[in-house]
Amino acid sequence: MSRTRGRPIDTDLREKIAKLLKAGHSQVDIARMVGRATGTISHHIRALRPKLGGRWSKPKKYKELLPVKHGKRECVTCHKRKTPGAFPGERNAECTMCVRTKKGDR
Numbered sequence: 001m002s003r004t005r006g007r008p009i010d011t012d013l014r015e016k017i018a019k020l021l022k023a024g025h026s027q028v029d030i031a032r033m034v035g036r037a038t039g040t041i042s043h044h045i046r047a048l049r050p051k052l053g054g055r056w057s058k059p060k061k062y063k064e065l066l067p068v069k070h071g072k073r074e075c076v077t078c079h080k081r082k083t084p085g086a087f088p089g090e091r092n093a094e095c096t097m098c099v100r101t102k103k104g105d106r
Contacts, residue, residue: 066093075087
């Protein structure tokens with residue numbers, strides 16, 4: 001006799017989540033629409049990933065980094081020359097101050 005763990009899979013819910021994902025809704029929006037927790041939606045999305053082709057969102061586009069000259073690099077937003085330590089990471093083209101002001105504008 002085989003035993004399964006937990007409740008049976010709600011296939012109707014998974015189909016609805018797949019349709020909403022393809023329509024471009026976020027996990028939080030989907031959770032609100034179907035009346036479930038975001039963790040539940042995340043669980044179903046992970047289970048759906050192979051069926052949806054792996055990735056359904058667009059990959060993040062990074063701004064092109066400007067070269068380091070004389071130990072400094074130019075920020076693409078404020079155009080000030082700063083040391084590499086003023087940037088959040090190696091792949092970031094914006095300095096920490098510009099990133100922080102963007103977050104405050106939201």
